[in-house]
Amino acid sequence: xxxxxxxxxxxxxxxxxxxxxxxxxxxxxxxxxxxxxxxxxxxxxxxxxxxxxxxxxxxxxxxxxxxxxxxxxxxxxxxxxxxxxxxxxxxxxxxxxxxxxxxxxxxxxxxxxxxxxxxxxxxxxxxxxxxxxxxxxxxxxxxxxxxxxxxxxxxxxxxxxxxxxxxxxxxxxxxxxxxxxxxxxxxxxxxxxxxxxxxxxxxxxxxxxxxxxxxxxxxxxxxxxxxxxxxxxxxxxxxxxxxxxxxxxxxxxxxxxxxxxxxxxxxxxxxxxxxxxxxxxxxxxxxxxxxxxxxxxxxxxxxxxxxxxxxxxxxxxxxxxxxxxxxxxxxxxxxxxxxxxxxxxxxxxxxxxxxxxxxxxxxxxxxxxxxxxxxxxxxxxxxxxxxxxxxxxxxxxxxxxxxxxxxxxxxxxxxxxxxxxxxxxxxxxxxxxxxxxxxxxxxxxxxxxxxxxxxxxxxxxxxxxxxxxxxxxxxxxxxxxxxxxxxxxxxxxxxxxxxxxxxxxxxxxxxxxxxxxxxxxxxxxxxxxxxxxxxxxxxxxxxxxxxxxxxxxxxxxxxxxxxxxxxxxxxxxxxxxxxxxxxxxxxxxxxxxxxxxxxxxxxxxxxxxxxxxxxxxxxxxxxxxxxxxxxxxxxxxxxxxxxxxxxxxxxxxxxxxxxxxxxxxxxxxxxxxxxxxxxxxxxxxxxxxxxxxxxxxxxxxxxxxxxxxxxxxxxxxxxxxxxxxxxxxxxxxxxxxxxxxxxxxxxx
Numbered sequence: 001x002x003x004x005x006x007x008x009x010x011x012x013x014x015x016x017x018x019x020x021x022x023x024x025x026x027x028x029x030x031x032x033x034x035x036x037x038x039x040x041x042x043x044x045x046x047x048x049x050x051x052x053x054x055x056x057x058x059x060x061x062x063x064x065x066x067x068x069x070x071x072x073x074x075x076x077x078x079x080x081x082x083x084x085x086x087x088x089x090x091x092x093x094x095x096x097x098x099x100x101x102x103x104x105x106x107x108x109x110x111x112x113x114x115x116x117x118x119x120x121x122x123x124x125x126x127x128x129x130x131x132x133x134x135x136x137x138x139x140x141x142x143x144x145x146x147x148x149x150x151x152x153x154x155x156x157x158x159x160x161x162x163x164x165x166x167x168x169x170x171x172x173x174x175x176x177x178x179x180x181x182x183x184x185x186x187x188x189x190x191x192x193x194x195x196x197x198x199x200x201x202x203x204x205x206x207x208x209x210x211x212x213x214x215x216x217x218x219x220x221x222x223x224x225x226x227x228x229x230x231x232x233x234x235x236x237x238x239x240x241x242x243x244x245x246x247x248x249x250x251x252x253x254x255x256x257x258x259x260x261x262x263x264x265x266x267x268x269x270x271x272x273x274x275x276x277x278x279x280x281x282x283x284x285x286x287x288x289x290x291x292x293x294x295x296x297x298x299x300x301x302x303x304x305x306x307x308x309x310x311x312x313x314x315x316x317x318x319x320x321x322x323x324x325x326x327x328x329x330x331x332x333x334x335x336x337x338x339x340x341x342x343x344x345x346x347x348x349x350x351x352x353x354x355x356x357x358x359x360x361x362x363x364x365x366x367x368x369x370x371x372x373x374x375x376x377x378x379x380x381x382x383x384x385x386x387x388x389x390x391x392x393x394x395x396x397x398x399x400x401x402x403x404x405x406x407x408x409x410x411x412x413x414x415x416x417x418x419x420x421x422x423x424x425x426x427x428x429x430x431x432x433x434x435x436x437x438x439x440x441x442x443x444x445x446x447x448x449x450x451x452x453x454x455x456x457x458x459x460x461x462x463x464x465x466x467x468x469x470x471x472x473x474x475x476x477x478x479x480x481x482x483x484x485x486x487x488x489x490x491x492x493x494x495x496x497x498x499x500x501x502x503x504x505x506x507x508x509x510x511x512x513x514x515x516x517x518x519x520x521x522x523x524x525x526x527x528x529x530x531x532x533x534x535x536x537x538x539x540x541x542x543x544x545x546x547x548x549x550x551x552x553x554x555x556x557x558x559x560x561x562x563x564x565x566x567x568x569x570x571x572x573x574x575x576x577x578x579x580x581x582x583x584x585x586x587x588x589x590x591x592x593x594x595x596x597x598x599x600x601x602x603x604x605x606x607x608x609x610x611x612x613x614x615x616x617x618x619x620x621x622x623x624x625x626x627x628x629x630x631x632x633x634x635x636x637x638x639x640x641x642x643x644x645x646x647x648x649x650x651x652x653x654x655x656x657x658x659x660x661x662x663x664x665x666x667x668x669x670x671x672x673x674x675x676x677x678x679x680x681x682x683x684x685x686x687x688x689x690x691x692x693x694x695x696x697x698x699x700x701x702x703x704x705x706x707x708x709x710x711x712x713x714x715x716x717x718x719x720x721x722x723x724x725x726x727x728x729x730x731x732x733x734x735x736x737x738x739x740x741x742x743x744x745x746x747x748x
Contacts, residue, residue: 002021002022002025003021004019004020004021004022005019005020005021005223005226005227006018006019007019007219007222007223009215009216009219011035011164011165011212011215011216012153012164012165012212014035014036014125014165015034015035016033016034016035016133016216016219017032017033017034017035018031018032018033018133018134018137018219018220018223019031019032019033019034020032020137020141020223020227021227023041024041024043027043027044027045027138027142028044028045028046028142028143028144028229029043029044029137029138029139029140029141029142029143029144029229030042030043030044030138031134031137031138031141031223032119032134033130033131033133033134033137035125035130035165036122036124036125037120037121037122037124037125038118038120038121038122038124038125038126038127038130039069039118039119039120039121040116040117040118040119040127040130040131040134041116041117041119041134042114042115042116042117042131042134042135042137042138043114043115043117043138044112044113044114044135044138044139044142044144045112045113045114045115046110046111046112046113046142046143046144047110047111047112048110049110050109050110050234050235051109051110051111052109054109056106057101057104057105057106057107057108057109057112058109058110058111058112059097059100059101059104059111059112059113059114060097060111060112060113060114061093061094061096061097061100061113061114061115061116061135062085062093062113062114062115062116063085063089063090063092063093063096063116063118063131064082064085064089064115064116064117064118065082065085065086065088065089065118065372065373066082066117066118066119066373067082067372067373069118069119069120069121069127069373070121070123070372070373070374072373075371086370086372087406087410088370088372088374089372090403090406090407091406091407091410092116092127092128092131093116093403094403094407095128095132095179095181095189095191096114096116096131096132096135097114098189098515099132099135099136099150099152099181099188099189100114100135100136100139100146100148100150102188102515102516102517102518102519102520103146103147103148103150103183103188103519104145104146104147105145105147105234107234107236108145108234109234110234110235112144114135114138114139116131116134116135118131118373121373121374123168123374123375124167124168125165126154126165126168127373128152128154128179129152129153129154129165129179130152131152132150132151132152132181133151133152133216133220136148136149136150136151136152136220137149137220137223140220140221140223140224140228141223141224141227141228141229142228142229143229143230143231143232144231144232145231145232145233145234146231147519148183148220149183149217149220149221149224150181150182150183150188150217151181151182151183151213151216151217151220152179152180152181153165153179153180153182153209153212153213153216154166154171154177154178154179154180155177155178155180155205155208155209155212156170156171156174156176156177156178157174157175157176157177157194157197157201157205158170158173158174158175162204162205162208164208164212175194175195175197176192176193176194176195176197176201176202176205177192177193177194178190178191178192178205178206178209179191179192180206180209180213182209182210182213182217182520183213183217183519183520184214184217185210185520185522186210186519186520186521186522187206187209187210187514187520187521187522187523187526188516188519188520189514189515189516190206190512190513190514191512191513192205192509192511192512192513193414193415193417193418193510193511194418194508194509194510194511195418195508195510196418196464196504196505196507196508196509196510197508197509198508198509199508199509199527199530199531199534201508202509202512202526202530203523203526203527203530206523206526207523210523246294247297250289250294250297250298250301251297251301253288253289253298254285254288254297254298254301254302254305255301255305257284257285257288258285258301258302258305258306258309261281261284262281262305262306262309263309264277264281265277265278265281265306265321266309266310266313266319266321266322266323267322267323268321268322268323269322269323269324269330269351270352271352271440271489271490272393274321274322278306281302282299282302285298285302286298286299307495310491310495311474311495314326314474314483314485315474315476315481315483318483320485320492321491321492322489326483326484326485326486327484327486327532327535327536328486328487329350329469329486329487329536329539329540330350330351330352330487330489331349331350331351332349332350332539332540332543333347333348333349333350333543334346334347334348334349334449334453334543334544334546334547335347335348335453335547336453336454336456336457336547336548337457338356339356339358341558342358342359342360342556342558343358343359343360343361343458343555343556343558343559344358344359344361344454344455344456344457344458344459344460344556345357345358345359345454345457346450346453346454346457346547346548347450348446348449348450348453348544349438349446350442350446350449350487350540351440351441351487351489352438352439352440352489353436353438353439353440353441353442353443353446353489354436354437354438354439354446355434355435355436355437355443355446355447355449355450356434356435356437356450357432357433357434357435357447357450357451357453357454358432358433358435358454359430359431359432359451359454359455359457359458359460360430360431360432360433361428361429361430361458361460361555361559361560362428362429362430362431362560362605363428363429363560363562363593363595363603363605364380364423364427364428364429364562364595364603364605365429365593365595365603365605366429366431367379367380367429368380368382380423380428380429380430381413381416381417381420381429381430381432382413382430382431382432383409383410383412383413383416383432383433383434383447383451384401384409384431384432384433384434385401385405385406385408385409385412385433385434385436385443385444385447386401386405386433386434386435386436387402387404387405387408387436387439387443388435388436391436391437391438391439391443392439392440408443408444408447409434409447411444411448411501411503411511411513412432412434412444412445412447412448412451412468412503413432414503414510414511415445415448415451415466415468415503415504415510415511416432416448416451416452416455416462416466416510418463418510419452419462419463419464419465419466419505419510420460420462421460421461421462421463425461426460426461427562427564427603428460428560428562430455430460432451432454432455434446434447434450434451439490440489440490441470441487441488441489441490441492441493442468442469442470442487442488442493442501444468444470444501444513445467445468445469445470445501445503446468447468448466448467448468448503448511449466449467449468449540449544451466452465452466452467452544453465453544453547453548455551456548456550456551456552457548457552458552458555458556458559459551459552459553459554459555459556459559460551461551462551463505464505464506464507465505465541465544465545466503466504466505466510467503467504467505467537467540467541467544468501468502468503468504468511468537468540469486469487469501469502469503469533469536469537469540470487470488470493470499470500470501471484471485471486471487471488471498471499471500471501471502471529471532471533471536472484472485472488472492472493472496472497472498472499472500473485473496473497473498473500473521473525473529474496474497475497475518482497482525484525484528484529484532486532486533486535486536487536496517497516497517497518498514498515498516498517498518498521499513499514499515499516500512500513500514500529500533501513501514502529502530502533502534502537503537504534504537505541506538506541509530560593560605560606560607561605561606561607561609561612562603562604562605563603563604563612563616564601564602564603564604565601565602565604565616565619566600566601566602567600567602567619567623568600568623569598569599569600571600571623572596572598572600574622574623574658575596575602575619575622575623575658576596577658582622582658583596586615586618586619589614589618590606590611590614590615590618591606591607591611592604592605592606592611592612592614592615593605593606594615594619602619604616604619618657620657621656621657622657622658622659623657624657626655626659626661626690626693626700627690627693628690628691628692628693629689629690630689630690631687631688631689631690631707632653632655632656632687632688632689632690632702633685633686633687633688634653634654634655634656634660634685634686634687634688634702635653635654635683635684635685636651636652636653636654636680636681636682636683636684636685636686637652637653637654637660637682638651638652638682639651639652639676639677639680639681639682640652640662640676647675648665648675648676648677649664649665649676650662650663650664650665650667650668650676651663651668651676651680653686653688653702655688655700659700660700661688661690661699661700661701661702662699662700662701662702663676663680663688663702663703663704664701667691667701667702667703667704667705667706668680668704668705668717669704669705669714669716669717669720670705670708670710670711670714670717671717671720671722672722672723673717673720673721673722673723674720674721674722674723675721678719678720678721679704679716679717679720680704686704687704687707688702688703688704688706688707689702689703689706689707690702691703691706
């Protein structure tokens with residue numbers, strides 16, 4: 001039934017295998033990728049019909065995290081199948097989309113869908129870069145036109161060496177981690193995070209990746225040559241000779257008008273003013289044509305002419321559409337304490353991009369639990385990004401975070417995460433939220449700047465502030481001449497050749513994200529971009545530090561306080577109590593939050609000093625070692641009866657702190673009494689003395705009579721019935737009834 005073809009190479013010390021011909025045979029292209037025991041199925045499918053009315057290439061990428069790949073069943077009791085994609089799945093889908101899209105013909109209007117299904121994961125080899133390889137191979141062997149292939153990979157910088165496709169342990173120990181898509185001699189996509197890596201270290205990492213990707217690119221090309229389908233030609237609109245003449249006349253007339261008027265749009269810094277000028281110019285252009293179809297053609301001519309004009313202006317004169325030089329930043333503004341009741345807040349603005357960022361501090365238990373196909377872990381630092389429609393002067397439904405929102409939030413999170421103090425230094429869970437209030441380019445990097453300001457305002461002792469900047473590129477068609485642009489705005493992002501975001505400190509780079517519009521960029525462009533970005537980053541940091549020079553020494557009065565207590569790990573059970581009864585009792589009484597780690601570290605989080613002190617006192621009481629001879633004031637919780645005879649033999653007394661002991665009937669009064677309940681009732685408060693402790697069984701023997709001098713008045717005992725001499729009433733000289741273990745139920 002199948003004609004299976006396999007292609008394998010040794011890559012990074014492991015075998016990479018690409019297989020086709022067995023699975024998903026009705027897709028235009030399907031490839032199974034295996035690396036170690038991680039397996040990803042990539043499929044590429046194109047619709048047979050053109051979608052009319054589109055002005056963009058309709059590519060969609062879906063990344064499916066199947067829990068069976070990791071041998072997991074969903075934790076929900078009611079829903080067991082996979083639901084909405086996780087944030088990581090969304091990020092992986094975006095990474096693949098950003099890598100594939102630049103190499104398609106943007107005029108294609110047939111829908112293309114790439115589906116990436118993780119079928120097996122070994123927790124050593126990450127499926128995200130295998131998905132990139134699989135997608136590249138699937139599109140290459142399909143009949144879908146595409147200018148590939150590409151190779152995806154990860155690179156870590158560890159102990160002065162570059163490691164290809166590192167394990168999770170190596171990634172954790174590395175000072176820089178790169179996820180890249182490369183083609184022959186060019187870089188197509190970058191996702192990077194590092195601990196202040198220098199620009200030279202970053203560029204050498206790119207160089208290492210370009211060399212490492214060559215064997216995989218050759219393998220995919222071999223597949224395409226041997227089993228690839230002939231590429232189809234996208235359907236184009238065909239004009240008759242008469243239609244072509246009319247079309248050319250409209251284009252010529254529009255070009256003549258724009259040649260005389262296009263310069264009126266240049267040199268305007270305000271986005272709204274430039275948009276108004278564009279609208280006026282378009283209205284005058286459309287007035288030259290009566291037919292709606294001619295106006296549609298004129299609109300297309302306008303867009304192309306405007307783009308070519310601003311590109312030519314930059315390449316020939318080094319002047320941008322708003323009049324800036326290629327390395328010039330827009331105006332900068334930084335402010336902290338923008339909101340009165342948040343734990344930290346800031347506003348950062350660059351040109352017409354404005355972001356308000358807030359910081360909220362929480363208890364360690366507020367950390368986010370991540371449960372996907374990778375082993376479960378927690379995040380104590382989170383950055384969330386929101387892009388409301390009013391930020392660009394538009395209206396549209398707000399249905400929660402988009403894929404773009406999730407991606408931009410994660411980029412800003414990567415930029416700061418290496419600067420966040422460790423849990424031992426600052427045990428708080430930290431949630432940062434950036435709300436974009438205005439946007440005209442690079443709101444994600446403005447979010448990174450705002451995050452640094454808000455964190456310092458909140459008193460989070462970050463190592464150093466981080467600033468981010470978006471860099472652009474304008475290149476000639478022959479790729480021989482180019483200009484790198486600092487601080488790109490909307491039109492330069494939309495019509496330029498790249499969006500190269502760089503975040504970092506005064507010492508080095510902390511995060512990078514690269515998207516391109518052309519086939520790829522060289523190492524020289526990367527090197528120039530990083531150098532120009534560093535100069536801009538230092539300018540931005542100067543402005544930020546004028547708003548707040550360093551993290552505040554004190555937290556906001558509205559932020560919770562956390563104190564750390566160290567206890568013996570073997571006594572964690574005492575603090576928690578049976579079924580969590582003890583710790584829940586403390587939380588209920590004080591209102592504080594308590595988080596306990598396996599090493600005996602106890603985090604107490606409270607909004608008030610009183611609650612903090614009360615909680616610490618209660619914990620101390622629970623963990624206090626009871627000693628023979630100590631006295632306590634306790635409460636009777638139960639009258640204990642002999643299981644066989646039914647006679648009362650003692651009373652259980654709560655000593656506080658989750659401990660209790662038993663006063664045997666012989667230790668209630670100096671005289672013999674008939675029953676314990678003649679003297680003691682549940683709820684009575686009394687003073688007792690610790691007479692004996694059985695540590696092995698957790699039993700404490702108490703005495704009431706030891707607190708009363710023999711012969712002194714004892715009002716309660718004096719009124720109690722005395723036991724007859726013949727009735728020993730539990731006063732046997734033999735073994736006493738066993739004391740109750742403090743953790744056992746009191747109901748016998």
